[in-house]
Amino acid sequence: MGKKAKTGKLRRDKFYHLAKESGFRSRAAFKLLQLNREHRILENARVLIDLCAAPGGWLQVAEKHMPVSSLIIGVDLAPIKPIPHTITYQEDITSEKCRQLLKKDLGTFKADVILHDGAPNVGKSWIHDAYQQNVLTLNALKLATEFLRKGGIFVTKLFRSKDYYSLLWVFQQMFKRVDSTKPQASRNESAEIFVICHGYLAPDKIDPKFLDYKHVFTEIDNDITDVQTKAKQRLKHPEKFIRSREGYPEGDYTLYHKLEATKFIQTENFLELLAMANEITIDDERILEHPQTTAEIKECIKDIKVLGRREITLILAWRRHLAASLFKKAPSIVEQQSDETKTVETTENDRGGEKDDEEDDMDKDIEEQLLKLSEQQRKEAKRKRKHIMKEKRKLRDRLALKMVLPGDIHDHETAEGGKNDQGLFDLEKIKTRKQLLEISSAIPDMDLGIDQAVRDDDDVYLGQDKNRIPRVAYDKDKNNGDLSSIDIYKQYLEDDDENDEDELMPYDSEHRQVKLD
Structure with missing residues (x-):
């Protein structure tokens, strides 16, 4: 018989043992430590709210890294053992009582940081657990919109699921910058992702639909948009379209479909019909005698499946001209066409001289993303530079107040603002006698000569001697x-x-x- 592996032991990794040795109540404390090291969440915060805080690992980290006399509040359904300089409640974050308790403790203050690391009771099914987690996150965001100050930070945990991008879109409407990351302390097999939202916009009025899970997580039925998008992909890039074995529609026993020209011109879902049709038949004399119905068009519409991109654009341009000149619904139909179909006439004249609109849009999106990333990198470098200058000013003030001796100053600081001990005790830096005397003057107990009063007769000295x-x-x-x-x-x-x-x-x-x- 096969032997079942003990998966429980795999959960006791190095962060589990580090948490035990460091006195943290859970290994999740290292997740917040790593997030704080990267995004500097706790350094300048004076008021913090931790939702779903049990057993209290994040509260311990906040109490240790936040300034003295900061207000720290933790709320959870499970009881939390007391932690110094923190306020804890056993309450449901979705209830009105929790809101009243937070309002009572905060008074006129607003929270600088709101943390959320909660998760529902899991085990039913993955889809159900992920959905409940996202609903819980939306409730935490609802509290954040009420108690978070303008420019504040909101940190929450999410599960990778189909609703992830819906939540991300809601965050982007309420915060200036939204970053997603997975700390090193998070297990690789876990589907959790931490989202750090910087710069709360604090709008005067928020649409309740933004915070309603029934609206946010509803599968929006955009049949027309989806069908047109798929039809475009099928017409423009047939080699990229992945064919799936979905079978044939019920009652359709033929593989050859004809499409009437009047239906193709007048209908709104013409792209879907064109993608399914094999041939377009001209059923109106006006269409046949129209100047735009050239011999090339007549040959192209005989077999749609063998046409390339150029021929498809010619047919779409032909349809657009006929819709504008022969049929009454032409203006509304023309307005609903995509940007690509509106520029077909130009592509017909230039014979492929212009780039495709979709490729242009893709290039623009890439350029915008690159500009956004470069702007974020510039701001990050500026923030680090300000942090280094702040540390230098503090050191200069301490030197002016004689709080630090010149000999105690490290040679240089690293880019992170911390001090580097490498080479601090390197004797090779002492090149001259003057440098040696400067070091000896900075250290009161250091005497390069030998005091006659403290000599020992049994010792042999090789230093200076008056009788030498x-x-x-x-x-x-x-x-x-x-x-x-x-x-x-x-x-x-x-x-x-x-x-x-x-x-x-x-x-x-x-x-x-x-x-x-």
Whole structure:
């Protein structure tokens, strides 16, 4: 029999053990630490609300990294053990009572940061669990619209699902910048994504539909738009269209379909009909005798399936001209046509000289995304530069107030604003005696000389000594082997005589030398 693997042990990864060693109540604390390191969420926040806060790991991180005397509130259905300098409630975030409690504690203040790391009870089915998670996120956003200040930050957890982009669109309407990321502490097998919304716009009035899950998560039925989009793809790029084995419509036993020209011109879903048709038959003499109905058009409409992009654009241009000149509904039909069909006449004259409108739109979207990314990078570099300048100003003020000694200053700072210890104790940087004296003057306990009072008779010193004879240049030819002419030698002899006299002097009872008269 096969042996079942113990998947529970796999959940106890390094972040689980780090949380136990660091005193955090859950490994999710490292997710917030990594998000804060990247987006600087907690540094300048004074008021924070943590929704679905149990067991309190995010509250511990907020209490540690936020400024002193900050207001931190945590709410969850499960009880939260007390945490210093925080307020916790056991309440449902979707209830009116929770709203009243938050309003009572905040008073006139607004929250700088609102966190949401909650998840519903999972286990029924993946689709159901993801939907409930997104509904819970929408309720958290509803509280954020009431208690978050203008320019505030909203951090929430989402699950990858079909409703992810719907929620992302709602966030983009209410915040200046929306970033999605997955921290390293989040397990790879988990489908969770963290969304960081910067710069709350705080509109004066919010449409209730933005916060109604029945409206946000409703599958909008845009049949006309979807059909036209698919028809365009099928007509323009047949090689990119993935054919699926869907079978044939009920009651349709033929594979060859004819389309009447009047129906093709007058109907609004002409692209869908053209994609399904094999041949267009001319059923009106006015269409046949029209100047736009050329011999090339007559040959093209005989077999639609073998036509290329150029021939399809010719047929669409032919339809547009006939709709404008022969039929009454021409203006409304012409207005509903896409930008590409409106420029078909130009492509017919230029024979493919212009780019396709869809490709132009794609290029414009790419350029806009590149400009947006470059602008975000520029703002991020500016923010880091401001942070570095702020740290330098703090250091300059501390030096002016004599709070820091010059010897304690690190050589340089890294780009992150932190200090680099590399090379701090490198002796190779001391090149001259002047630099050595500067270092010794900065450290009070450091003395490069040797104090005679603290000498030990058993120690051997190689430092400076008052009795040490200095070296003097000596020229053998000039002095002829006579040392008496050298001043330093004379001084040495005089000092030697004084030492001999000291040795002959007697000592008193207190071991002091006494001169003899």
